[in-house]
Amino acid sequence: MRDYSIKDGLNLAATLRRDDRGHTLIEMLVVMIMTSLLAVMFGQILVSSIQIYSNHNQRKTGNIDARRACDMLMNEVRDWRSWDGAPTATKVKFKRIAKLLSGVYYYDEFRVTFEFSGGQLTYARENDGKSTNKYILLQDGAGSSQFSTVTLGTTKRVTIQLVMTVNGRPMQLRTTVFPRLQGG
Amino acid sequence: MKRHVSTSVMGLIRRGLAKARVIDGYSLMELIIVIILATVAMPGIVGMYTTTMVNSQKAELMTMSDMLAREQMEIILADKAGTGAGFGYANINTAKYASVNPTGYFASFARTVTITTLNPGGLYESKMIVVTVSHTKIPSVVLTGLIFNHAGI
Numbered sequence: 001m002r003d004y005s006i007k008d009g010l011n012l013a014a015t016l017r018r019d020d021r022g023h024t025l026i027e028m029l030v031v032m033i034m035t036s037l038l039a040v041m042f043g044q045i046l047v048s049s050i051q052i053y054s055n056h057n058q059r060k061t062g063n064i065d066a067r068r069a070c071d072m073l074m075n076e077v078r079d080w081r082s083w084d085g086a087p088t089a090t091k092v093k094f095k096r097i098a099k100l101l102s103g104v105y106y107y108d109e110f111r112v113t114f115e116f117s118g119g120q121l122t123y124a125r126e127n128d129g130k131s132t133n134k135y136i137l138l139q140d141g142a143g144s145s146q147f148s149t150v151t152l153g154t155t156k157r158v159t160i161q162l163v164m165t166v167n168g169r170p171m172q173l174r175t176t177v178f179p180r181l182q183g184g
Numbered sequence: 185m186k187r188h189v190s191t192s193v194m195g196l197i198r199r200g201l202a203k204a205r206v207i208d209g210y211s212l213m214e215l216i217i218v219i220i221l222a223t224v225a226m227p228g229i230v231g232m233y234t235t236t237m238v239n240s241q242k243a244e245l246m247t248m249s250d251m252l253a254r255e256q257m258e259i260i261l262a263d264k265a266g267t268g269a270g271f272g273y274a275n276i277n278t279a280k281y282a283s284v285n286p287t288g289y290f291a292s293f294a295r296t297v298t299i300t301t302l303n304p305g306g307l308y309e310s311k312m313i314v315v316t317v318s319h320t321k322i323p324s325v326v327l328t329g330l331i332f333n334h335a336g337i
Contacts, residue, residue: 038222052236060240153263174251174255176255
């Protein structure tokens, strides 16, 4: 059995006092200031990250929409048969063949229209005047976009140039397609 | 005369002290170390977002490269389908497409066309078309196609 003296007891009391002393005002102020600075910095990073994510998302969506518009034009113009009215920089309308995949290929009078208007790109498909389906391919931002049709030799080509502004930054896509029923 | 305190009482006090340490706060030094570590980690977090932005731009450039390659392929297929001077299968060759670099908004892209005749003079002669679109920030996009000397594609 170990004995303790009064001195041991006093040392113990001193230790207790030290542990209970807490922080001084200066220590607290320093920590609060540093923590506040850190909070502001992390806050700014958080705000920036949200903005980056938002911008990235908008551009990605714009890019996907633009690509889909180009792909649709390519798919439709490939089956072009004749113009329905003269093509312009903002509108192309043409008849195309329709191939139905029920085991039989047959032709139908489909009219397809791509049109830029009011910053939008719309796609319409008419079935012999019986029905019309109209879709918006690009909601907005396609202000200076245009179609161009070129005949080189005996072959027609259609080019679509999409000029968009997404988040104040330009975005452009361009592609060309030629109707497959032409030439040899 | 030396006065003594019983061991059992001292043991109780020591156990109490040990418990008291558990509810201690952090010292100033500990907090400063944490703050310094957090500050050091911050460039890593910022770097992550920078990488996201750069990769986002790369995806756009890849799409543009792809479209430019497809555009050139369509032009070549149209030229092959065309009739008259300068058109048709016989006129599809590398020299004809020596200068096909995009201009304007797409000027930062380089586009080249290489055409190789396969099985020349044979029954199944064909031409292999390789369209390459390059940009300094992304890997090249290469589109390959074959054309034959008969009607259709």
